[in-house]
Amino acid sequence: MNRYDFRAIEDRWRARWRKxxxxxxxxxxxxxxxxxxxxxxYPSGAGLSVxxxxxxxxxxxxxxxxxxxxxxxxxxMGWDAFGQPTEEYAIKTGVHPREVTGRNTRTYxxxxxxxxxxxxxxxxxxxxxxxxxxxxxxxxLLLYDRGLAYQDTSYQMWCPRCRIVxxxxxxxxxxxxxxxxxxxxxxxxxxxFKITDYSERLLSDLDDLDWPDSxxxxxxxWIGKSKGAEIDFTVHTASGEEIPLSVFTTRLDTIFGATxxxxxxxxxxxxDLTTPERAEExxxxxxxxxxxxxxxxxxxxxxxxxxxxxxxxxxxxxxGREIPVFVADYVLEGYGTSAIMAVPAHDDRDYAFxxxxxxxxxxxxxxxxxxxxxxxxxxxxxxxxxxxxxFDGLDSQTARExxxxxxxxxxxxxxxxxxxxxxxxxxxxxxxxxxxxxVHCDRCGPVPDRDLPVELPEVESYQPDETGRxxxxxxxxxxxxxxPSCGEPALRDTNTMACFxxxxxxxLRFASPHEKDRPFDPxxxxxxxxxxxxxxxxxxxxxxxxxxxxWTKVMYDAGLIGFREPFLVLRNQGMILGEDGQKMSKSKGxxxxxxxxxxxxxADALRLYVLFMGPFxxxxxxxxxxxxxxxxxxxxxxxxxxxxPEDPGDDKSPSLASxxxxxxxxxxxxxxxxxESFKFNTAVAALMEFVNFLSSxxxxxxxxxxxxxxxxxxxxxxxxPMTPFITEELWHRLGFSGETVHRHPWPEWxxxxxxxxxxxxxxxxxxxxxARITVDADASEEEIKRAxxxxxxxxxxxxxxxxxxxxxxxxxxxxxxx
RNA sequence: GCCGGAGUGGCGGAACGGCAGACGCGGUGGACUCAAAAUCCAUUGCCCCUUGGGGCGUGAGGGUUCGAAUCCCUCCUCCGGCACCA
Numbered sequence: 001m002n003r004y005d006f007r008a009i010e011d012r013w014r015a016r017w018r019k020x021x022x023x024x025x026x027x028x029x030x031x032x033x034x035x036x037x038x039x040x041x042y043p044s045g046a047g048l049s050v051x052x053x054x055x056x057x058x059x060x061x062x063x064x065x066x067x068x069x070x071x072x073x074x075x076x077m078g079w080d081a082f083g084q085p086t087e088e089y090a091i092k093t094g095v096h097p098r099e100v101t102g103r104n105t106r107t108y109x110x111x112x113x114x115x116x117x118x119x120x121x122x123x124x125x126x127x128x129x130x131x132x133x134x135x136x137x138x139x140x141l142l143l144y145d146r147g148l149a150y151q152d153t154s155y156q157m158w159c160p161r162c163r164i165v166x167x168x169x170x171x172x173x174x175x176x177x178x179x180x181x182x183x184x185x186x187x188x189x190x191x192x193f194k195i196t197d198y199s200e201r202l203l204s205d206l207d208d209l210d211w212p213d214s215x216x217x218x219x220x221x222w223i224g225k226s227k228g229a230e231i232d233f234t235v236h237t238a239s240g241e242e243i244p245l246s247v248f249t250t251r252l253d254t255i256f257g258a259t260x261x262x263x264x265x266x267x268x269x270x271x272d273l274t275t276p277e278r279a280e281e282x283x284x285x286x287x288x289x290x291x292x293x294x295x296x297x298x299x300x301x302x303x304x305x306x307x308x309x310x311x312x313x314x315x316x317x318x319x320g321r322e323i324p325v326f327v328a329d330y331v332l333e334g335y336g337t338s339a340i341m342a343v344p345a346h347d348d349r350d351y352a353f354x355x356x357x358x359x360x361x362x363x364x365x366x367x368x369x370x371x372x373x374x375x376x377x378x379x380x381x382x383x384x385x386x387x388x389x390x391f392d393g394l395d396s397q398t399a400r401e402x403x404x405x406x407x408x409x410x411x412x413x414x415x416x417x418x419x420x421x422x423x424x425x426x427x428x429x430x431x432x433x434x435x436x437x438x439v440h441c442d443r444c445g446p447v448p449d450r451d452l453p454v455e456l457p458e459v460e461s462y463q464p465d466e467t468g469r470x471x472x473x474x475x476x477x478x479x480x481x482x483x484p485s486c487g488e489p490a491l492r493d494t495n496t497m498a499c500f501x502x503x504x505x506x507x508l509r510f511a512s513p514h515e516k517d518r519p520f521d522p523x524x525x526x527x528x529x530x531x532x533x534x535x536x537x538x539x540x541x542x543x544x545x546x547x548x549x550x551w552t553k554v555m556y557d558a559g560l561i562g563f564r565e566p567f568l569v570l571r572n573q574g575m576i577l578g579e580d581g582q583k584m585s586k587s588k589g590x591x592x593x594x595x596x597x598x599x600x601x602x603a604d605a606l607r608l609y610v611l612f613m614g615p616f617x618x619x620x621x622x623x624x625x626x627x628x629x630x631x632x633x634x635x636x637x638x639x640x641x642x643x644x645p646e647d648p649g650d651d652k653s654p655s656l657a658s659x660x661x662x663x664x665x666x667x668x669x670x671x672x673x674x675x676e677s678f679k680f681n682t683a684v685a686a687l688m689e690f691v692n693f694l695s696s697x698x699x700x701x702x703x704x705x706x707x708x709x710x711x712x713x714x715x716x717x718x719x720x721p722m723t724p725f726i727t728e729e730l731w732h733r734l735g736f737s738g739e740t741v742h743r744h745p746w747p748e749w750x751x752x753x754x755x756x757x758x759x760x761x762x763x764x765x766x767x768x769x770x771a772r773i774t775v776d777a778d779a780s781e782e783e784i785k786r787a788x789x790x791x792x793x794x795x796x797x798x799x800x801x802x803x804x805x806x807x808x809x810x811x812x813x814x815x816x817x818x
Numbered sequence: 819g820c821c822g823g824a825g826u827g828g829c830g831g832a833a834c835g836g837c838a839g840a841c842g843c844g845g846u847g848g849a850c851u852c853a854a855a856a857u858c859c860a861u862u863g864c865c866c867c868u869u870g871g872g873g874c875g876u877g878a879g880g881g882u883u884c885g886a887a888u889c890c891c892u893c894c895u896c897c898g899g900c901a902c903c904a
Contacts, residue, residue, distance in 0.1 A: 173900075214822045214898075221821065221900055228904080249904060262904090305902085328902095335903045342904085348819095349902050420903050541899080612842070614830055619897085626830075629842055635857085682832070685841035692841090762837045767885050769837060807884050812836055815884055 004638035006602030009729045014116065022742060023118040026072030034071040035528045036063040037510070037567075039536025039544070040080040040127075040503045043104035045089060048111040049584050050592045050622060051576040053610045058573065058680060059535045060117045061611065064721035065675055067118075068746045074528050075118055076510040078125035079105045082133075083499045084162060084178060087432040091462050097432040101128055115594050115603050116724055123513045127502035132509065133434035134453035135519035136502050139551065140437060141448050142558060148194040149426075151446065155266060155290075155333065156425055158186035163464045164429055165190055167498065168422045169222070169543045177543070185290060191427040191436060191495065195550045199223055199419040201564075202549055211570040212617070218541040224420025226250050229404045230337065231413035233261060233314035235325060238275040245273070245314050245325065248336030248418055251346060252407075253399035256388040257364035258341040259354065261314045261325045262307065265289040266333035273325055275311025282308050282327055289329040305330055305353040316341070317412040318403070319389060328353065336418055344378065351378040364388050365396060424547065426498050431462045431471040433496025441483035441490035449484055454492070470494040503544050504551040507531055507566055525561055534567040537575075545570070571678060574618040576610075581621050592622050604723035605631040611680035611722055633688055634726055637719075640694050641730045644712050645705035653703035660704055663693050664711040665753035671718045672746070680722075687719055709734070714747040762813040763788045765797050773814075781808040788814040 017023075038059050041052075063075040081101045090097040105126065112119065125132055143149040157171040158164075161181040165188065170177045195202075203223045206216050228250035235245045245261060263270060265286040274282045285308040307328025314325050330349055331340055344354035345363040354361055361374040367383035382396035391399050407413030427436060437454045438446045457478035462471050472494040473479060483490035505519070511528045512521035545567075552566040577583060578590025585591065597606045609627040614620040651657040667690040674683035694701075694711070701708045713736050720727040720741045731741040738744055756777055761784065763771040771793045775784055785806050788794060798818060805817040 212822090217822055218899060224900095224903065226903075247904080251904075330902045330904095332903060340904045347904070349904075352902090418903080538898080612830095618824095618831090620830070623830075623843070625843055632857090633842085681830095682841080685832075688841055760837095764837090764885080767836095772837085805884065807836090809836055809885095813885090815836080817884055 002642075004635050004726070006604065006634075006725070010116075010598075010603055010725045013725050013728050014113070017116075017740075017742075020740065022740065023075070023120050024122065025074050025076075025120045026067070028072060031070055031072045033074065033528050034063070034066045034533075035074045035531045036066065036533045037075070037507055037531045037535070038077065039534075039540065040078060040506050041108065042080045042083055042085075042499070043101065043108045044085060045100070045104055046586060046591075047104075047107045048594055049576075050594055050597060050606065050610065051584055053115060053594060053606065054573045054576050054616075055535060055537070056112065056117050057115065057607045057610045058616055058678065059533070060115075060607075061675060061680065061721040062533060064118055064724070064742065065746065068717070068721070068742070068744060070745065074123075074510065075120060076123040076125075076513070077109075077112065077117070077119040077121070078123075078506060078510070078513075079108070079127065080499060080503050080506070081105065081126050081128035082433045082496075082502055084164070084430065084432070087430060087462055090432070097462065098128065101126075111594055114598050115607060123510055125506065125509055125513050127434075127499075127506065128432070130453040130455050133502065135509070136434045136497065136505070137437040137452050137454060138519060139505055139555075140434075140497065140501070141450065143193055143554060144438075144448055146554065146558065148197065148554060150192055150194065151189055152192055153187065153189040155185040155187050156190055157183045158188075159183055165425055165427065167425045167500075167543075169424070169546065170498075172542065190425050191438075191493075193424040193426050193550070195424045195547075196419060196421060198550050198553055199225070199421055200417075201553055202421075202546065203419075205549075205553075205565055209565060209570070210568060212538075212572055215538065215541045215545065215570065215572065219546060222421060222542040222546065225417060226420075227415070227417050228252065229400070229407060229413055230416040231255065231317065231341070231407055233316060233341065235273055235312050235314045237272065237312055241272075243269065243272055245339055246337045247339050247341045248416060249341055251343065251396075251400075252403045253382075253385060253388075253391075253394075253396040254343040254346045254364055255316065255318050255341060255403065256385075256391070257343040257345045257362045258316055258321075258323060259344060259360040259362055260323045260342045262328045262331045262340050262342050262350075262353070263310075263325065264331040264333045264338040265327055265329050267327065267331075267338050270310070270327060273310045273312045274327075278309060278311035282310055284308075285327060305349070305356050307353065307357070309357075317407070317410070324359070326353075326357070334422055335420060345374050346378050346380060348378050348380070362387060424550075426501060427493075427495035428498050429464055429470040430496050431456070431459060431464075433499060434502060435472065436493040436495050436497055438493040439481060439483055439490045440493060441486060441488060443488060444483055444485045444490075446493070447483055447485045447490070449481075449492075451484070456496075470496065472496070500544055500547045504547045505555075507534075507548070508555075508561070522560070529561070530563045530565060531567045532569060534570045535573060538572040571616070573616055574614075574620060576613075577619060577621045579622050579624070584622075597627060601627050601631045602634075602725070604725050605634055608634070608684060608723050612684040614681055616678045616680055630684075633691065634723065636695060637691050638726065638730070640691060640698060641712055641716070641734065643698060643701065644709055644734055645702045647705060649705060651704040651706050653700065656697065656700055657704035657707040660694075660697075660707050660711050661753045662756060663690055664714060665749035668714060668718060668747055668749040669754065675721075684722070687715070687722075690715060716741055717744050717747050720744070759811050761788075761811070763791060763794055764813060764815040765794065766817060767815060770794060770797060777811070779810070781810060784808050784810065784814060788816065 036059050038055055063073050067073045086097045086100045089100050157166040159166055159176040159181055161179050162176060166176060171183045174183050176183055203225055206219055228248055229252045230246055230248050233245040235243050307326045310325045310327055312325045313322040315322055342350035344350040344361045346365055363371055363374050364385060364387045365383045366386050367381040369384050372379040385391050385394050385399050404415040435454045435456060437449045439449050440446050457475040459471055459475050464471055479492050481490055481492055508520045508525055511524040515521050548566050553564055555561045556564050580590050582588055582590055594606060605627055609630040612630055667686050670686040671683045716727045716731050728741050758774050759777050760772055760774050762769050763773055771791045773787050773791055775787050785808055801818055803816045803818055807815040
């Protein structure tokens with residue numbers, strides 16, 4: 001018997017499989033489709049670490065198993081190739097981003113092949129290829145045509161370090177998603193996608209998705225639906241003008257307690273609200289507020305309330321009371337009306353502001369009818385209304401409804417639903433992205449350029465600048481063009497699209513990646529989509545995953561596709577941490593690469609260890625001793641298979657044969673069930689247990705040779721998706737039929753093999769185990785009970801007394817209560 | 819603060835309300851070896867009694883149940899996300 005020589009085995013099969021086109025997407029019309037997709041990777045310069053394997057190996061196992069089960073499987077791979085780091089590298093080294101991208105994708109692909117992922121490389125796509133981004137631009141125009149892309153000048157999230165505008169999603173928490181730097185505000189004209197038109201659908205369609213609860217809940221929070229009312233206050237300015245001041249509130253029941261109003265520093269009519277004698281102070285406050293980073297404005301430690309009186313008073317339409325209007329940065333621009341009524345008795349923030357500026361606090365809601373007083377802070381709970389005129393005595397819920405109805409009748413307000421999600425700023429002041437296909441003409445305004453692709457020009461330097469001007473602006477020959485509408489000289493838009501635009505439709509492209517005249521073949525899309533299984537990291541919860549859902553809904557509305565949700569099932573893999581328990585990073589020097597592990601233990605051991613380490617979704621610490629253990633297991637598998645009896649004659653020992661069949665059936669059942677439910681770690685444990693069992697009976701194998709051989713064949717078949725090389729090698733060494741184990745059908749097992757003739761049962765007295773009995777598997781409860789009571793230890797514990805109660809759980813235990 | 823998730827041996831982790839700790843790592847003892855590595859065998863939750871047992875054990879405390887790691891309540895800790903959204 002020779003040793004398990006993984007290098008020779010892996011080299012041999014890698015080459016043979018390539019010639020066999022083993023992983024081509026299935027096209028047999030009689031088979032059902034299964035679309036298994038990994039998140040679109042951004043090919044970074046660092047290459048893959050073993051952490052990436054935690055994403056790619058499980059989908060690889062599922063797709064291989066589905067193929068063995070007879071599905072046509074689509075498991076593609078491509079590159080989300082546009083993006084900043086590539087461009088930064090290009091700026092630093094002068095190498096063209098295209099070349100950097102090529103280098104990085106080659107590394108990724110080589111490493112993916114090293115671990116033998118079963119991608120159909122004939123469908124590889126690259127989002128920075130004009131044949132691809134042509135269609136990204138096409139969808140930009142689709143959104144434009146449907147009124148969902150627009151330009152606006154406003155204060156944008158701006159990352160000074162990356163010198164780029166960020167979407168709200170990319171700047172969550174006031175930090176840039178790429179560099180973790182603090183975000184500031186910059187007033188710029190930008191392109192937006194009107195994702196807010198889809199708020200309600202993005203929210204309600206989540207219900208039917210099989211996604212992790214955490215991701216769904218993050219999206220729900222992000223969309224942030226709240227029901228309330230919009231109420232128009234009236235402001236009398238110093239010049240005697242009347243201007244409206246609309247506020248949004250979810251607590252209309254507290255409006256009789258409003259003692260002041262607050263507008264955001266960015267409030268559009270702030271100057272109209274400000275009296276001349278307060279103007280200087282207000283302007284000063286606004287400019288100071290603007291200089292603070294968002295992070296500062298939001299930071300818990302910085303939440304000391306600041307603000308300035310505008311000099312104006314607003315009239316509360318419910319009680320005619322005149323209350324002062326302040327400007328303060330605790331009211332945010334872009335949500336609701338950017339103006340609030342402040343009820344210090346029933347809102348913490350308003351309370352803090354009122355205390356600081358010595359403003360009135362009027363209590364109007366009494367939880368349980370008991371006024372809580374206003375000395376120790378605000379009372380947020382619902383209750384019965386007091387000091388609220390004709391609404392006194394109503395409970396908060398009813399009051400909100402009645403008061404909204406009252407406002408509607410009187411014409412100064414209405415019930416209103418608001419969402420926190422903002423429109424998606426999609427333009428980027430960068431070179432390495434898909435150009436926005438618009439032309440700006442003095443006469444016609446922005447005009448779509450339908451002559452796609454609008455290709456990236458060659459430029460001297462990719463360096464962005466602090467002004468937010470794109471490097472494309474310097475490519476004058478390219479910028480200066482003619483208006484597609486009137487033919488006069490006009491200028492191209494010099495922004496590119498955020499990379500999340502490219503990844504908002506790539507899953508459609510994979511269905512027909514070489515389609516020339518349209519983004520996809522609708523028949524192919526209808527066959528393959530929506531995606532059956534989507535796997536990637538949780539960090540895209542409110543970025544990619546919300547944008548892709550949005551684009552899908554737009555395409556659905558446009559009649560391009562027949563489904564509303566792109567990804568039916570989503571799973572998030574956990575991270576692999578370095579052996580020091582820290583996140584793997586070059587700077588910490590704790591990165592483990594697949595290359596070194598494949599070199600030392602082989603691709604099969606690496607794959608199997610990644611599956612076995614722990615639960616799929618858990619963060620786990622890498623351990624070289626762990627992979628060594630799995631490698632030893634493969635050695636045991638190798639030796640047990642090499643000893644497999646040659647001649648499949650009759651079984652001489654029916655009892656061993658039956659035992660083997662039982663263990664096999666249990667193993668097949670567990671592996672099948674566990675892989676389906678993403679419990680790869682326990683599936684591997686089941687395989688180990690089976691090999692351990694065979695190993696313990698290896699001396700006798702020839703007495704049940706036929707069954708034994710069959711068991712080895714099935715074992716190799718279900719292990720093949722996890723460890724493709726060793727199983728293939730053993731398959732051929734043992735002379736099993738067919739060109740490759742990987743096309744062998746997934747084995748079935750019989751229910752009768754799962755059952756045993758006799759079962760061991762535990763006998764408890766008052767819940768404590770006191771004895772074990774062996775009974776016929778089909779024994780009646782009465783028989784089991786008799787056997788339990790007959791046991792000498794039980795009899796001695798009972799000491800002749802009659803048991804009070806006996807609980808029998810057939811096949812498991814007997815519990816006796818004396 | 820709000821939302822989501824998790825607390826089980828020395829470690830990673832298993833356990834349809836029914837034998838807690840599967841499987842693996844690590845440890846210990848042994849075999850093979852001149853020796854070591856590799857491999858194989860045995861053992862390994864803690865405590866007590868020499869055997870056979872007995873007791874205690876799933877973050878803490880209560881509850882439901884014949885029976886709870888699992889269900890319910892209260893609390894603590896940790897991880898992830900959001901956080902002045904009116």
